[in-house]
Amino acid sequence: MNNEKNKKIEDILNSLDGSQKATVPGFFYTRLKAKMLARHTSGENELEKRINRSWIFRPAYALAILILVLLINAVVILKGNAAADNNTTDADTMQSIAGDYSLNDNTALYDLNQ
Amino acid sequence: MLNELELIQELRKGNEPAFKYLVETYQDRVFNTAIGIVQNAEDAEDVAQEVFIQVFRSIHSFKAESKLSTWIYRITTTRALDHLRSRKSKKRFGLIQRLFGDGNKPLHELPDFHHPGVTLDRKENAARLFRAIDRLPENQKTAFILHKLEDLSYIEISAVMQISLSAVESLMHRAKQNLRKMLEKETG
Structure with a gap:
């Protein structure tokens, strides 16, 4: 049973041995020339092609960059909020210290000559 | 009958009969390799055409450090694999479209x-x-x-x-x- 299965697999693996090579359909050169001519006349420029082929436009990279940008935005917003909270706490503390030492009322004038 | 160096020189000059000779010499090797990778005759012909267009455009940058056939095989495998990748990404995109109810076209698996x-x-x-x-x-x-x-x-x-x-x-x-x-x- 196992031998039969192994033989079957071997047959499949060797099924391309001795096969003929595939040949291009007729008038290949004529179609190739027509394609080259069409491209030449349509003025397809190299820069445009390079941009189209650029890795940055591949969906996987574009999606990864989008997620990265969103993550950076989220981090910046969260950090900004935390910093704002800290600033408020700092201001409160300063105000209470100033109140304790009567520093809030700085309307008093000091005569430096005295 | 041109030898390889003469053929390259003629191709660099933009000699059309030399290009035709190159295509006729290598077209079956290119097509047979491409059809093995992309597993579709029409796609393989597209790939083969792209290969010869690239050969025509980049023959000036070919340094002749390897054989011309080696260089052409390299372009063929790269082009065929690119074609496969683009076909797979199109298939994935079609699947996403279907998920969002946009693609009414049925997805056909290649026979x-x-x-x-x-x-x-x-x-x-x-x-x-x-x-x-x-x-x-x-x-x-x-x-x-x-x-x-x-x-x-x-x-x-x-x-x-x-x-x-x-x-x-x-x-x-x-x-x-x-x-x-x-x-x-x-x-x-």
Whole structure:
């Protein structure tokens, strides 16, 4: 049973041995020339092609960059909020210290000559 | 009959008969390699056309450090793999469209590929082998196709893929192992 299965697999693996090579359909050169001519006349420029082929436009990279940008935005917003909270706490503390030492009322004038 | 150096020189001059000679000399090798990788005759012809357009455009940058055939095989495998990647990403995009209810077109799986050079008695086995080859990693697929369909030696494959001979041996070994595993699973 196992031998039969192994033989079957071997047959499949060797099924391309001795096969003929595939040949291009007729008038290949004529179609190739027509394609080259069409491209030449349509003025397809190299820069445009390079941009189209650029890795940055591949969906996987574009999606990864989008997620990265969103993550950076989220981090910046969260950090900004935390910093704002800290600033408020700092201001409160300063105000209470100033109140304790009567520093809030700085309307008093000091005569430096005295 | 031009030798390789003369052919390259004529191609650089933009000589059309030289280009025609190049196409006629290499078209079947290019097509046979491409059809093995993309597993579709129309797509393989598209790839073959793109290969010769690229050869025509970049012949000035060809340094003749390798044989012309090696360079053309390299362009062919790269182009064919690019074509496969773009076909797969289109398929994924179609799937996403369907998920969001936009794609009303049904998704057609490609039918089994039958290589035109395979004899009738081996047709079914070859179709199963090609189905498994399609699931191989790109470099294993390239090495296997060049060896089995184009009868290239491991040394020639190493020149095409720009890797060492031992790396080709290892790729072929892993390719055969993977194919065997896939076929074992399929055979049950």
